[in-house]
Amino acid sequence: MFEMKNEQQSILIVDDMPKNIQILGNILYREGFKLSYAQSGEEALELIQMNPYDLILLDIMMPQMNGYDVCERIRGKESTREIPIIFLTAKTDKESIVKGLCLGAQDYITKPFSSEELIQRVKTHLLIRSQKEQLKNVNKTLEKKVEERTNQLRIANEQLKSLEKAKSEFLSIISHELRTPLNGIMGLTDLLKNSIQSKENREYINYLKEASERLARFSETAILITTLKSEQYKFNFTSQKIKYLIENIFESYEERFREKNITLEIGAYEDDLQINIDFDLIKTCLENLLNNALKFSPKGSRVRIDIDQKKEFTNIGISDEGPGFNRQAMNNMFEYFSNAETSHFEGIGLSLAATKLIMDAHQGKIHIENNESAGARVCLRFPN
Numbered sequence: 001m002f003e004m005k006n007e008q009q010s011i012l013i014v015d016d017m018p019k020n021i022q023i024l025g026n027i028l029y030r031e032g033f034k035l036s037y038a039q040s041g042e043e044a045l046e047l048i049q050m051n052p053y054d055l056i057l058l059d060i061m062m063p064q065m066n067g068y069d070v071c072e073r074i075r076g077k078e079s080t081r082e083i084p085i086i087f088l089t090a091k092t093d094k095e096s097i098v099k100g101l102c103l104g105a106q107d108y109i110t111k112p113f114s115s116e117e118l119i120q121r122v123k124t125h126l127l128i129r130s131q132k133e134q135l136k137n138v139n140k141t142l143e144k145k146v147e148e149r150t151n152q153l154r155i156a157n158e159q160l161k162s163l164e165k166a167k168s169e170f171l172s173i174i175s176h177e178l179r180t181p182l183n184g185i186m187g188l189t190d191l192l193k194n195s196i197q198s199k200e201n202r203e204y205i206n207y208l209k210e211a212s213e214r215l216a217r218f219s220e221t222a223i224l225i226t227t228l229k230s231e232q233y234k235f236n237f238t239s240q241k242i243k244y245l246i247e248n249i250f251e252s253y254e255e256r257f258r259e260k261n262i263t264l265e266i267g268a269y270e271d272d273l274q275i276n277i278d279f280d281l282i283k284t285c286l287e288n289l290l291n292n293a294l295k296f297s298p299k300g301s302r303v304r305i306d307i308d309q310k311k312e313f314t315n316i317g318i319s320d321e322g323p324g325f326n327r328q329a330m331n332n333m334f335e336y337f338s339n340a341e342t343s344h345f346e347g348i349g350l351s352l353a354a355t356k357l358i359m360d361a362h363q364g365k366i367h368i369e370n371n372e373s374a375g376a377r378v379c380l381r382f383p384n
Contacts (some may be wrong), residue, residue, distance in 0.1 A: 041065030
């Protein structure tokens, strides 16, 4: 519990009657308070400007400047606004008491008063003042700590931004450096494939080509993510027929699916369906999803593209019959790099992260779920 030491508390007694000052002084002196006296309002204001009082006992009925005027002057200055004021008054009418409280006094004591009442009221208001000062100091300490923490967070945020920028730049440089030699490797594999007769060696060349294409896709996806994250990509939104988008994709992948003995199906949809998209970006999304489905779908299985248009949105979904995603992979689905075991395809941290960024730019959504029987379904949802 807070213990108040009276000798540390200074009180100003303001009364034009010396006898009243003597009575008040004797009572409060025995309690150990530090006392000052003034016999007029003007004298009281002078003392208040020179001394930091903890409480003022103020008589209302004084000549020239009454207690109301003194109280108003005290409350009008920032430096004295918080000093507790207790009015001493012989007036017991409600209007006089309310007027004093409205002017900013904390309390009033009517004359004649008892010593016990005076002491308890004085101690109560001094205690309240001390606790308010303690609360102010606590608030100042907290504000300082909050300011320090805010500065620390600001610095940490700037460092994170710097690291993010450095990571993006590094990823972009690595991706650009990979692309040139990879293009050369893929060109050479095509030449070698046409000149080599051995079936076994041709299989090796096919594997080399697949690996090179994977690296090339990784490089292109990394550059795309860097461009989107740095807001350097120039979007080209146009109204496109879904039919043209799907046919373009189908022509590119039909032969590759056939070579792996996987059926690529397209569900029925209306030919005139249109969505507002950046064609190249959405084509990239669908290519990423088909590449993953192709890589992990077993021979003899099916991959299906479905289009479903509602009043408020249009869905483009790709379903496969592969192993699907485990729970840990679902929790880390859109992270750039994840240590999670995906159980579906490698590169999940980039291809799906890029797809998420692209769908965000289209104010759309990406939804992934495992099918009840086998495989997974990835759905791209576009607002109409």
